[in-house]
Amino acid sequence: MAGIHIERVTKSYGQLAVLKDFSLEVKDGEFVVFVGPSGCGKSTMLKILAGLEEASSGSIRIGGRDVTDLAPGDRDIAMVFQNYALYPHLTVRKNMGFGLKMRGTDSTEIDRRVTDAAKILGVEHLLDRRPKALSGGQRQRVALGRAIVREPQAFLMDEPLSNLDAKLRVHTRAEISALHKRLGVTTIYVTHDQIEAMTMADRIVIMRDGIIQQIADPDTMFRKPANLFVAGFIGSPGMNFLRATVTSNGANPAVRLFGHEVPLQASQSLAGRDVVVGLRPEHIVAGPGPVTFEVTPRLVESLGSEKYIYVDVPSENRAEVARSGGDERRTDTIIARLINPDERIADGRITLSFDPARLHLFDATTQASIE
Amino acid sequence: MKPRFSLDLARPSRRHWLGYLLLAPAVLLIGLIIIYPLIVSVDISFQNVNIARLDQPRRPFTTANYERLFASGDFWNASWVTLKLIVIVSLFCFVIGLATALLVNNKFKGRTFARLLVALPWAMPEVIAVVIFAWMFDSSFGLMNWVFIKLGFIDTTINWFSSPAAAFAVVCITMIWKGYPFVSIMMLAGLQSIPEDFYNAARVDGANAWQRLVNITIPSLMPVLGVTLVLVMLWVFRDFSIIYVMTGGGPLKATQSLSIMTYEQAFGFFKMGYASAIGVVTLIICVIASRLMIGRAPDNI
Numbered sequence: 001m002a003g004i005h006i007e008r009v010t011k012s013y014g015q016l017a018v019l020k021d022f023s024l025e026v027k028d029g030e031f032v033v034f035v036g037p038s039g040c041g042k043s044t045m046l047k048i049l050a051g052l053e054e055a056s057s058g059s060i061r062i063g064g065r066d067v068t069d070l071a072p073g074d075r076d077i078a079m080v081f082q083n084y085a086l087y088p089h090l091t092v093r094k095n096m097g098f099g100l101k102m103r104g105t106d107s108t109e110i111d112r113r114v115t116d117a118a119k120i121l122g123v124e125h126l127l128d129r130r131p132k133a134l135s136g137g138q139r140q141r142v143a144l145g146r147a148i149v150r151e152p153q154a155f156l157m158d159e160p161l162s163n164l165d166a167k168l169r170v171h172t173r174a175e176i177s178a179l180h181k182r183l184g185v186t187t188i189y190v191t192h193d194q195i196e197a198m199t200m201a202d203r204i205v206i207m208r209d210g211i212i213q214q215i216a217d218p219d220t221m222f223r224k225p226a227n228l229f230v231a232g233f234i235g236s237p238g239m240n241f242l243r244a245t246v247t248s249n250g251a252n253p254a255v256r257l258f259g260h261e262v263p264l265q266a267s268q269s270l271a272g273r274d275v276v277v278g279l280r281p282e283h284i285v286a287g288p289g290p291v292t293f294e295v296t297p298r299l300v301e302s303l304g305s306e307k308y309i310y311v312d313v314p315s316e317n318r319a320e321v322a323r324s325g326g327d328e329r330r331t332d333t334i335i336a337r338l339i340n341p342d343e344r345i346a347d348g349r350i351t352l353s354f355d356p357a358r359l360h361l362f363d364a365t366t367q368a369s370i371e
Numbered sequence: 372m373k374p375r376f377s378l379d380l381a382r383p384s385r386r387h388w389l390g391y392l393l394l395a396p397a398v399l400l401i402g403l404i405i406i407y408p409l410i411v412s413v414d415i416s417f418q419n420v421n422i423a424r425l426d427q428p429r430r431p432f433t434t435a436n437y438e439r440l441f442a443s444g445d446f447w448n449a450s451w452v453t454l455k456l457i458v459i460v461s462l463f464c465f466v467i468g469l470a471t472a473l474l475v476n477n478k479f480k481g482r483t484f485a486r487l488l489v490a491l492p493w494a495m496p497e498v499i500a501v502v503i504f505a506w507m508f509d510s511s512f513g514l515m516n517w518v519f520i521k522l523g524f525i526d527t528t529i530n531w532f533s534s535p536a537a538a539f540a541v542v543c544i545t546m547i548w549k550g551y552p553f554v555s556i557m558m559l560a561g562l563q564s565i566p567e568d569f570y571n572a573a574r575v576d577g578a579n580a581w582q583r584l585v586n587i588t589i590p591s592l593m594p595v596l597g598v599t600l601v602l603v604m605l606w607v608f609r610d611f612s613i614i615y616v617m618t619g620g621g622p623l624k625a626t627q628s629l630s631i632m633t634y635e636q637a638f639g640f641f642k643m644g645y646a647s648a649i650g651v652v653t654l655i656i657c658v659i660a661s662r663l664m665i666g667r668a669p670d671n672i
Contacts, residue, residue: 052571073577085572089590098586099576150576 002063002153003028004049004186009058011044011210018044019210022058029184031177035197035233036207042190043158045207049188050079050156063153073102078147079156083163084139086131092118092142093127099150110149117149120179137168144179154186161196173199194234198222206230228367231278231360237308240284240334242277243319243364246270257317258293262356266370270361275370276319278360281308281337289353296348298333309336309350319364409654416647423643436648446649448624449632456543456628457607463547464603465596468554473588475555476562486559493552501616504545508532535625538618542626545613550606554599561595562588601664608657629653 004026011019019041026032034042047053049060051072059068067075078099086095094101096117097110118124121141131139140160147155160176161169177200180187191197197204198218206213206221206229214226225231231239244255248271252263255277264270299310310333318332336352361370380389415423416437418430440446475486492500507514508531516528531537565588573583589596611630614620620627620635627635629649637646 050571050575052574071577072571072574073579077575079572079575081568081572083566083568085566085568087569087587087590089593098573098578102573102576102578102582102586146572146576 002186003030004154004188005061005064006045006049007059007061009045009048009055009060011041011048011053011056017210019048019055022210022212024205024212024215026186026188029186031180031187031189031200031202032205033197033201033203034188034190034205034207035192035194036213037233038192039209040207041210042192042205042207046079046156046158046188046190050077051075076153077156078150078152078154080143080147080158080160082159084131084143084160086139086142086146088131091128091130092123092134092145095131095142096127096146096149099146113149113151114145117145120148120182121145136164137172140164140172144176148179148183152185154188157187157189159191160189161191162193169196176200195236198234204234206233224369225278225360226369228276228278228362231362231369235280237281237335237337239278239280239360241319241362242279242313242317242334244275244277244317246273246275248272257291258295258314260291260293262291262359264359264361265357266361270370274364276362276364276367277317278362279334279354279358281335282339283358284309284334284336284338284352284354286336286338287351287353290355292351292353294349294351297350305340307338309338309352310334311336311352412647412650415644416651418644420644420647422641436645437652439645440648440652445624445627445632449627449629449649452539452624452626453608453628453630455539456546457604459543460546460550460607461600461603463543464550464554465600467547467551469558469592471551471555472558472562473584476559489555490552492548493556495549497549497610497612498616500549501545501613504541504548505532505617508541532618533622535623538622539625542614542617545617546607546610549613550603553606554603557595557599558592561592565591597664601661604664605657605661608653 004024006022006024006026009019009022010017018039022041022045024032034045036042044053048055051067051070051074055068059066061067062075062077086092087098090098093114096114100110100113101107114127115124118127121144123138123141123145126134126138126142131142134142140163143160157176161172164172173196176189180200189196189200197206198221201218203215203217204221205215208229214221214230216224216226221230221234225234225239228241232241242257244257246253246255246264246266247261248254248268251268253266253268253270254261254263255275256262257277295311297309298312301308301310313332313334315332362368363370379385380392411423411425417432417434419433419435420427420430471489475482475489479485506512508516510516510528510530510532513531515531516525519525520528529537531541569587569591570583573587578586608628609630610628611634614626614628614631615634618626620631630653633646633649633653636642636649
C-alpha cells in the first residue's frame, strides 16, 4: 500500500495534446475516481500510471519510489481491464495465479493466495472452469481476483463495470466499495459514469479535454461545482442553466428569471455582468415558495416515486451551454424533479417554486463559478 | 382465384428449398470430379488393371495389388520419404512462418511492403519456383555452390542432384520456401485477433517478452495453428510438381514420395490398378491424420 504522486504529467500524440499538466496527490488507501466524457484523457492517464504508455513529460511516484520510467511489471500495481482480459486457454485458478507465476512465486504460495482471494470474492466453486464458462459478473469477479492475489501497492481499474448489465452494475459497484474498505489498498478507478464516481469515490477527479476541471469529494463536487462543465456533468438529470444579466435594484443585485426579479446573495460588483444561473432539478419544488411561478409543462415523465417536469424557458433566459458527453439537452427547457408530488396538474398548469439560496452562479464567458 | 403454378420460395415452410437449390451445382460438380473418380479408383485398386478404360469389362476381384504393395520395399521407402518430408517441411514452415508473422505484426515503417515480401513465395507458381531453385543449386553454374565456397563451408562444388542426401535437402528447402508464407499469413490473421489487453494485462503482471510469447501468443494461436498444420501436412503429402520437376523422385528414389510413386506406377509403368491401391492407402492415411489433428482442436477455444 502506498500513496501515488503524479506531478505535471503531459501526453501528446504529435500535435494532439491529450493530457495537459496533470498533477495529483493520492493518499495511501484512498479511492480516487477519474471521470469525464470519452476522449477526456482519463484512460490515457491510467495507462501512463500502469506504465503501458509513456508520458511525454512529468513524473510519477508510487509509495515514494520514482516509477516514471519503470516497466509495468516493476511498478507493483495491478490492473482490472474493461473487458477483463482473462486468458481463455487457462482455468480461473491459473488466470488468477498468472501474475504470481510470472514472478516466480512458489506454487504452494500461489495456491494459498488464489484460494484466499477466491474466498473473498465467492468464486471458489469456479476455480477449475475456463473463463468461457462464466457469466459476465463472474468474469468480473475473477478479474478482480487476479488483481488482489498480487497484493499490490495500488489497484488501477479501467471502467470495470461497463460490460455488465444495469442491475449487476449497481450490485458490483457496492461490492467493489466494500472490497476497498476491507483491503484498504489505494485505488484509481476510471469511469465515464458520474453515478459510479459519486457512489464509490473518496475523491473525484473530473476531466475534460485533458485538463482537470475539479478535484473534490463527491459532496463538494455536487454542492460547489467549480465551473459549468462540472455542474452539468455531476447529477442526474443535469443542472438546469438559465442565462441572465445581473441588475442592481437597491441594495441587492438581482436577475430576471421566468419574469420575476430574483434577488441574489452576492456582491454588488456583479451588477451588469452576464451570468449563467444554475438550478438543480431537485431544488425546484411543487407549490408556492420564495420564488413562485406558474407554468404549462411541455412534458411530464412519471417514474412512480418522482416526476420529471419539462418546462419551457422564456427566450431571455435561454443559455447556450455546450453540454458534455451523452447529455444532449435542449437549452430551451429545464427539468424539475419532483419527489412524491401531491400537486395535481390542473388545466395543464402547475405551480413551481425555488429558493434563491440554491442558485449557482457562473460567469457566462469564463464559465467559472462565481462565489 | 384459380391456382396457378409458381415456386413461392418466400414461404416460411419452403425457405430451406432455396438453400438446397443454390447448393446443387456445387454438389453436382464435386460429385462428378471428386466422388466419382474416387469410387472408380477404389474399384480399380481391387482389379488387375493396366490401362484403365471405362468401356472395358470388369476384371475379377483381387487383393493382389495391396498384397504386392505392402510387400514392396519401394512403398515403404516412399512412405518413409513422405514422412521425413512432412516432419521437416512442416516444422520449418512453422518456425519460419511464425517468426515472420511476429515480425510483420509489429508496427514499423514499410510494414505493408514487408508483408508483401513475406507472402511473395506463396504467389509464385510452383514450377517457376522449382526451376529457379534448380538453377540456384546447379552443380556448375549454381549460386549456392559459389556462396558456400566463398563462405568457406565447402572447398569443392557439390553435385546437389546426384547425392541422395543433398537432393533431399534441396527438395526440403524448396518446399519450405514455397510453404512458409501460407503459415505466415494464417498466423498473422491469428495474431491480429488476439486482444491487445491480453498483452497489457500480462505486462502489468510482470511477464517478459518470452513469457508473453509462450503463455499468451502461442496458446491463443492454437486453434489456427491446428488447422494450419493439417493443411500444410496435406499439402506436403500430396504435392507433386515440386519434386517431379526438381528431381523426378531420384536419385536412387531418395525423393520419391507417395504421390510421385503413384504417378510413376500409373503413367510411367501403366499399372493403374497398383497405382490406385497406393492412392487409396494415401487417402486413408490422410483422413486418419487430419481427423486426429482437427478432432483435438475444438476443445482449445
